[in-house]
Structure formats: C-alpha cells, structure tokens
Amino acid sequence: MDEAGNADTFPKLLLHHVAVRAQRPAMREKRFGIWTTWTWEALAREVQALTLGLRASGVTAGQRVAVIGVNRSRLYWSITAVQCLGAIPVPLYPDSVADEMSYLLAHAGVVAAIVEDQEQVDKVLSVLAELPALRLVVYDDPRGMVDYDSGDRSLMSLEAVLARGQEASSAEGLGSAFVDLVARTDGAATSIILYTSGTTGRPKGTVILAGRAVRAARETVAADKLDENDEVLAYLPIAWGGDHYLNYAQGLVAGFCMSCPEEPETVAEDIVEIGPTFYFAPPSTLEGLLTRILIGMEDASRAKRWLFDTFMKVARRWGEPILNGTDGVPLHGRLLYRLGEALIYGPVKNVLGFSRIKVAYTAGEAIGPDLFAFYRSLGINLKQFYGQTEAFIYISAQPDGQIRSDTVGPAAPGVEIRIAESGEVQFRSPGQFVEYLNDPVRTQESMTPDGFVRTGDAGFFGADGHLRIIDRAKDVGRLADGTLFAPKYIENKLKFFPNIKEAVAFGADRGFVTVFININITAVGSWAERNGLSYASYQELAGLPQVYDIVLNHIRQVNRDLAAEPTMAGAEIARFVILHKELDADDGELTRTQKVRRAFVHEKYAGLISALYRGATECFVSTDVAFEDGRHGRIEATLRIADVNGEHRLRSIPAKTIVA
C-alpha cells in the first residue's frame, strides 16, 4: 500500500500524487470519439488554473459552491478546485426540477454554481430571483450560450475561468500561490456537503469533514487492495455519496485513474473500452445487464444458445467454489470451467466491460440470489456492502471469500455496529458525518446520546457474524392479527422475478397483504413479442390478461416462500393490481435514486388501495403525470384487481393518456 503521507484533505492528496506519480494517469474522458488522458501533473495544473480562476472571480474560503451536471472531468476538477480554496462543494443532481434546485441552492446558501450546460443554466437562471446570495454562474459546455442575459449576476464559461486562472499562474508547473492555498486546507473543516435524497421530507445536506473522509477511504482502499494500477468508470451521479466516495475519495487516496464517459448514453461502450478493475453498480443495473444478455441470447443461433446454456450450468456448479478458493473442486470441474471461460464467460464479461474487474460491489437494495450468483459464477468478484451517506460510506462489507446473497457482511474496517432494542441498526464510522446542514432538529434525531448514528433500518446479525437488513425500521409493521409485516422484504422477493420491475406492498394494520405491481417492459415486452401479443404502450401491455397470469404465478411462488419462513408466515399476498404507469421520480413516486416513496404513493393512490381492501374487482384511476420535457398530462384507466387465490378469467380494459 502506498504511503499517502499524512495528507488529511483531498487537495493535499492531489499534490502528494504529483510528487510521487506525476506521470501516471489520473483521469480520462472521451471527447470526439477519443480518450483524453490527464496525468496527475496535468490534472493538478488544470485544478490550479480553475482554483485561481475561481478565486479571481470572487470565490473565497468557507463559501459554498454548487456543482451540477453529469460525470464530466471538469466538474470533478471543480469539486477539487473549490476544496483547494477552502470553500465547500455542494454537488446536486442534474435531473432535479427547477424548484427542487431552488430549494437546495437556497438551503445551502451557495454563492456560485458551476454547471454542465445550457439546460442547467436555464434552470438556475429561472430561479435566480429567489437566490440573492448567488452571484456567479459558470458553465462548462458553451453550446447555445450566446445571447444570454443574466442581469446583474456574473455568467461565465468555465473556459474563461480557466483562462483567468492561467493568467494568475503564469509560472510553469505549480505556483506557490496554489501550493500555499492547498497547504492551508484543513482536515477539520468541511470537505463536501452531500444532499441525501430523503425518502421522507426535504433532502438533508450531510456535512462531511475532510480528515474523516480521507481516513474512511484509506480503510477501504487498504481492505480491497486498491492502488495506482486500478481503473474506474465514474458513471453514477456525482451528487451521490457513493460516487463521491468510491471514485473520487478512493481515487485520490489510492492514486488510481478515474474515467468519465463520453455521454450518459454511451456508458455501455465506454466501459468496454476502459475495462475498469473496480466497479460498483446497484442491483437494478446488474439486473438490466443480465436482461440484456439473456435477450441477446434468445436472438442467437441455436448452437450458440446451446453452448451458453451448457456452460452456464457448469458455471453455476463450479464457478462460485472456484472464485471463493474452496477446496474440493474436482479436476474435471476445473477443466470444464476453464473451457467455459474461453468460450462463454470471457466473451460475456468482455461484452459487459467486466474482463479486468478485481473487486465489484453492489448495494442500495437487496439483490436476488440468482442474479448475484450469475455474476459470481462468471468469475466476477461481486460483493455486497451496506452504507449510508451519513457513514461516508461503508457500514458493513463482505470480505473476499465470505460472500452470501442475503447478507451485507460484517462491520466494515473501523466501523462499530450495534443493534438497538427496537431492532434498528446503529453505527459509528471513520467517515461519519457531523451534522445535517441548517437542520439541528433532524441532526439530533439521527444520533444517539452516545454518538452512534441511527440508520433507520431494521436488521440482525446471523450466527455467521454477518449483518442482514430486513427493511426500514419504521416500515416494519404488523397486520391486524399481529403477524409481522415487512413490506420491503415482500417487495424484494417479487422484484427478484425479471418480469416485475417494482412492487409496493400494503398491509400494516390491515387484515391481509396487497401489492401494486410494475412490470418490466423489456422482459414482458420481449415475452409478448415471442408469443405474438401486440401492444402499443406500457399501459396496454400491463393490462393484458396473460400478463396478469404471469404475475399471478410469480406471486404464488413468493407466497410459498413466505409461508416457509417462521417469522413471515401469515403475511402472504392476497390481492394485487398491475399499475397502468411506471412509478416515476418525475411524478414524485420514487426518489431520484429510484426508491419508492411509500407515504407519497399511499396518499396518491388512496382510492386504489381502498378498492383493494373493499374487495372490488376493478377500479378507475386518474393520475397526473409529468413528461420528460416538463409538460403535464393525465393518465386515466380502469384497472383490474386480481385475487391471488381466485380463479376467474380476466378481460383486458383499454386505458388512455390525455396530454393537458
């Protein structure tokens, strides 16, 4: 492991790498079809120019600067440059709508915003009247930015800020002005403010200190043996704590190279070209990739399909034992697996860009056992961790060789975990946050008097010392007869079926359990195509009686599983409805990280829920929807409610969309 000196801030780490590995690659980005690479030395020079340029534009220590956009190299430089000034970067999600953004910009009291492009500039300018503190808007992509009038506020291209900084630092290499600024950065000061999506209420600004952040990253970099030879592709939102930790913080600690994709749409090709060695993906992404492979295989020739099926059987049998280094794998198993690696696993991994993966993590949601086993059996070292922005970021993680799909591993290095009386998981971690910005009430609520942080999740340790998460503590309820009801647990079991994209279970204080279902249009659509069923939209597909039959079979399977578990028996699903629209963050039904906002859904679909419990067989719903371009419309439909144990035939009902 590398001795990163005693640097306690990210700017100091940057200078450390310039001293130790100036010519190693630090960052890559694809532009005009070609990967551009910055060495640590080149990166530091860019950051220097940006730092001095921002200072010349009036940004000073202690101020907060918003950074809004997708994974662009220059936005990452901006985060570092702001930190070099002793100011505080506040990355925000670029897909937030204007009033969400207005709230966050005002809440964080930002004085400057560094944004990706015209779209973000428009959004910021549209709410400028509510933001008297915001004096400077800087944009990266100049496209469409001629003829802009920003009134009395300063609007500049990032190019111009860089030029201003280069003027101020006429010296070759790194000047003393910049080095002095970096030396003044303080490990005890705030490094970044990360807004958490908040499944309830307004987002919370998690304040992370520099020294703690660096210490936390050192722990996991050492545990996963990451070094300067590693590569990552930063494709998840820069405002998300996970990206900031896994790519930015770990990258600056370990000195590895971070690549930015050309466009969000090109990630699939970019990852193949980069071949990351460290990779993170939420289960939903892994699910999507698996679906893509399976659909591709269905279109392949018969010989290829046979090869794939045959060797996937071999992988399921021997892949995981070989990966875990277990003894007792017979020679023929090893040989067959070797052959499979050459014929199937290698090419499949190559198509996904997973050929060089050393460590891959998944987190955020429970992962289906089959899905998890698929990747591991291919020889990809996929592991699970459990984390929170408040912990920055790991709470527990699976060490190599101790992998199970239903646990999130023992406590991560340096983390203390305890289970409270109530069943809630509480922790103390090296990167632990200090407070929620301007929110002493919720800060206090989230901490115990002895300094542990409440996660709000219910969980327990198994005999193997691994943590298992059941659900959000406040969501775990009981049915009217006292049976334990863990909605997320039931929903996850449903979502493990490729045909079901999302599920929302109801049942707290009720007589029985009911669910809303969102089908996966890729999987079900492909099935419909193969079976000659025509459909024009999601609504139509979701309403087909045959699709109800598929979902019904899945639910019966889940009910059998639930009945077999002593704690969950009695909470089987009695009735369900397939929704006419996909739950969507733009309609407020999901968080920006695609988690269901339970309370909101409860309220919005109150009529439908009461129909489920009334015993009705159909229900008329009319819901407002927001389209991607900001227009609003309404979807109206009469939905069929099905009984899991009933036998009656279903008929399809047409649905319609009205654009208002």
Added chain:
Amino acid sequence: MTVMSAPMTFAVPSLCSPHAVSSGTPTDHAGAAACCLLEIDRVSLRFGGIKALNDVSFDIRSGEIRAIIGPNGAGKTSMLNCINGFYRPSSGHIVFEGVRRTHTRPSIAARGGIARTFQNVALFKGMTVLDNIMTGRALKIRSGILKQLIRFGPALSEEIEHRRKVEEIIEFLEIQAIRKTPVGKLPYGLQKRVELGRALAMEPRLLLLDEPMAGMNLEEKEDMSRFIVEVNRTYRTTITLIEHDIGVVMNLSDRIVVLDHGCKIADGTPAEIKSNQQVIEAYLGVGG
C-alpha cells in the same frame, strides 16, 4: 458571507474553445442580411405538358432560414432539384454567389457549397453512422485512392482531419451513442439526423432540407428544430427548407415563399404570410 467582487461581466464563449464547432467558411454576418446568396430568376420547369414551375422568382439571403411551403404538388421539391442541379430549368436562370447559370449538375453544385437532404432518407443502410457522415467528406478528400489505400503520410493525416470534423458533427448532433451503429438499425428520426450530419460534413454554404421533420413525433421535431437553428447560428449556414408543419415553419423561418401549382403566390416574413389571403385560400382550398 462576502459579496463577490467579480465584475458583472457577461462572457461570450469563444469560438476557439474545444467545445465550439468552428465554422469552415467564415462569412461576415453583420453585413450578411442584405447580401443575396442565391437568386432564382424567372425559373420555369416543364415535364411534357405539365408545368411544374411557372416563372418563379425569389432570392435567398446569406445567413437566413428560408422556407418554401405549399400544398402537395406545388413544385417545392422541383424547386430544390433545380437549385442543386438535379433538374435543368426549361427557362430562367439561377445566380449562386454572383455566378449566373441556366443549369448545373448536382456534383458541381455540391462542390460549390450546396448540400441537401432528401424527403425519403437516402443513406447507406448497411454502413455505420460514422461512415455515412464520412461520405459527406468525399468531395473534400485530396489524396489519391492509392495513397488512401495504404494510408500513407499525407493521406493518413488528411483522414485524421476529416475524422475530427466528423466527430465534431457527431457531438453537435448528439449522436455519440450510435456512432458505430449501422444506419439501417436506427429509428427513422435518428436516420434523419444522420442525414443532416452527412450534409453538414460538406461544410455547405447553402443547405437544402427537404421535409426534415416528415414522419417525426413531437419530441423529434423539437430536437430537429433545435439542430436547424443551431446549424444556422453556429456554422452561419444559410438554410432553405421545405416543411409541411406550419407551426414549425413559422417559428424557424426568417422568410417564407409560398408556391401553389408551380406559381409563387406569396413571399415574406412569417407574420405577412400568416395574414395573406391567397395563402389561406391555397391551403384551405377556398375558391380553388
């Protein structure tokens, strides 16, 4: 919190930044409004006894977006075909950049700086997006076929230069994700965008678009409109387009010429056209 000391400047992004697409042919835009790029002078076109165009005259000014509208069979596409030399006018002539001619050939018009897209997409379906746009550079390639084959010296650096230009267009049209996809596999709206890309690769001074938004949904139309406006502004390309969506035409165009049964019935700004009685009649068929 201290107030920023920065001067209240409004920075115009410089055209030499790596993001900006530099214009191949710098024209003096300030003086462009009055400058006439192309003049159609009493052009008629006959097919046997049918008069497709009858004594039509109008002009296209440098830097403007000029729309040609009219009911089906009014002679709009015939007009474009005369401009780029695909048809030879039966009488009358066309003055392009001060050069007066009665007829020309498409290849000469293309070399002269006139590019076009077609009503029905005319791309090489089996080739990738990149290669299709690259074909737009064909007229600009200087090295011989042998040198190109062995990718020797100047031929290689020339190809790199062309590829760079094509990549700028790919970024401009936001089609990076389909760079290597065969065109035949793409949805119609994207094929139209690729066709525009190929026309742009010629770095034309006059761009003829024949129904660029036909068959598109609302979102695709909005995207295409945005690209047309940006082409006009960024590259300073003069654009002449035929389009049936009147809402789009009114929003995009600086001036509109209206044809009906081969005759020009109106010519003016969108506001003038909207209130022109003859145009209303031609479209609604009143008195027709």
